[in-house]
Amino acid sequence: MNGKKIACILLLCAVGIVVYFAQTIHGKAANKRADAENAETAAIGAEGERDTANLELIKIKSETNELSRFLQTWTPHADRIQTQSEVEEAVTASLRNSNTIVISQKFEIRENRGSLVIPRVVRASLVLEDDYAKTLNWVGELERRLPLSRVTNYRVTGGENGHQVHAEISMEVPIINLKAQVPTAAGVKKV
Numbered sequence: 001m002n003g004k005k006i007a008c009i010l011l012l013c014a015v016g017i018v019v020y021f022a023q024t025i026h027g028k029a030a031n032k033r034a035d036a037e038n039a040e041t042a043a044i045g046a047e048g049e050r051d052t053a054n055l056e057l058i059k060i061k062s063e064t065n066e067l068s069r070f071l072q073t074w075t076p077h078a079d080r081i082q083t084q085s086e087v088e089e090a091v092t093a094s095l096r097n098s099n100t101i102v103i104s105q106k107f108e109i110r111e112n113r114g115s116l117v118i119p120r121v122v123r124a125s126l127v128l129e130d131d132y133a134k135t136l137n138w139v140g141e142l143e144r145r146l147p148l149s150r151v152t153n154y155r156v157t158g159g160e161n162g163h164q165v166h167a168e169i170s171m172e173v174p175i176i177n178l179k180a181q182v183p184t185a186a187g188v189k190k191v
Contacts, residue, residue, distance in 0.1 A: 078176035098138040103127040116180040
């Protein structure tokens with residue numbers, strides 16, 4: 001072989017190598033473009049999911065706004081009364097402040113097995129005999145001190161003289177546990 005043929009073969013090999021590297025680079029560029037398009041499509045899909053999640057969050061916030069305000073308002077009252085002695089102390093303090101005559105008072109705690117949020121209820125039975133207005137004002141004061149209480153029985157009859165009344169009052173004060181774990185269909189839900 002002469003020099004021209006060898007030069008031609010070397011030139012063809014060089015062109016082949018250049019073409020091979022060009023095709024390899026072109027294939028890699030096409031793969032990168034496809035990856036970029038897939039990433040852009042995934043980003044658009046993720047943005048749509050994010051928008052959907054934001055709308056759902058806004059919906060949940062609006063639906064639970066009233067419950068949140070309720071809990072913010074009543075949580076301090078629920079946290080303040082956690083034992084039977086605290087209920088007794090609140091009732092006797094209000095009786096002392098109003099100077100109402102107490103004939104008898106009885107407090108008992110009752111377990112509430114059906115509810116994890118209200119595990120116990122303190123029942124109070126009071127018999128008062130005093131002025132009608134003073135007795136009713138005491139009930140209002142008690143409602144201010146124990147807003148979660150529920151009067152289950154309130155019987156008023158005439159007292160010893162015309163201005164006095166004999167009041168028999170039964171009430172329940174729930175001991176609330178806002179940190180209770182309430183079982184749901186999907187597992188355990190914290191209240």
